[in-house]
Amino acid sequence: MGRWEPNARGRLQEAALELYVERGYEQTTVAEIARRAALTERTFFRHFADKREVLFAGSEALQECAVEALDAVPAAASPIDAVAAALEEAAAVLQDRRAYARKRHAVVSANAELRERELIKLATLAAGLAEALRRRGVGEPAASLAAEAGIAVFKVAFARWVGEADERELAEVVRESLGELRAVTGGASGGSR
Template sequence: MSRWEPNARGRLETAALALFTEHGFEQTTVAEIAGRAGLTERTFYRHFADKRDVLFPDTNPLGTFLVEALEGVPAPAAPMDTVAAVLDGVGLFFKDRWEFARRRQAVIAANPELHERELVKFAFLTATLSEGLRRRGVGEPAASLAAEAGVAVFKIAFGQWVAESEQRDLRELMRAAVAELKAVTSAGEAPG
């Protein structure tokens, strides 16, 4: 193998996801991932601390994208309108990533040990969003409530989006979930 391989990280991610899908997360070794990618284990460890990091990278690109989307929302917007605009931007982040997201989610769903990491990721996203709202002048508890609601909307819409039979795009699903949330929380309206 040569010293330098182009797109090593991407190749490792692709190989890992394929092996996790074929053989299961627990049964897949780092050596197998590196071998499938045509790389060495040492190269794997240059990019990832362990095989879980393939699914949950230390540098969370979604968190970074969320902060950028939040900064792009014109002020002053109501907290939930800000969150809705951020979610719309997050939908763009996932554009053309359906197959990867679907396969990744299937691996996580099949492995209870990965559920905790997924919850930590959602907690990080909630904290990032609530902190961004506070920086925009949204007080408590409104910032935390809006952030929690936004991440709940994302989780529900994302779960629908990665389903095999779903035809709508993530942005459409999140917009529908935000509208439903607003409907069930409107004063004087009964859910249903």
């Protein structure tokens, strides 16, 4: 192996996901992931803290994208509409990775440790969105409620999207799921009193 290998991080992610699907998360070792990617364990640990984090790489970038999108929404938008715009932008980022997302979702869903890590990721995203809403002048509990409701919508929409046979866009499923939330809450569009 040479000293420098192009796209080591991406190759490690792909190798890990393949092995998790083939053998299961618990049965896969870092050494096997590195070997499958034709890299060393040392290279693996330069990119990821552990084998779990391979599945969660990019969470920070996704949150940054969502928060930037929320910041760009006109000030007149309701808190839930601002969150919806942020989540649609996050959906656009994920759209081209549907095959990867389907496999990743199956792996995460099959493992309690990974489900817990996924919930932490979503809670962190909700906290980031709530903070962005507070910067816009949205008070509490409206900021937290809008962010948490948005994450619930996104979670449901994402599970539907990876499970659907048709090829609808994730942003469309997010909008549809938000419409369902509005229907079950009596059509409220958000805002603080």
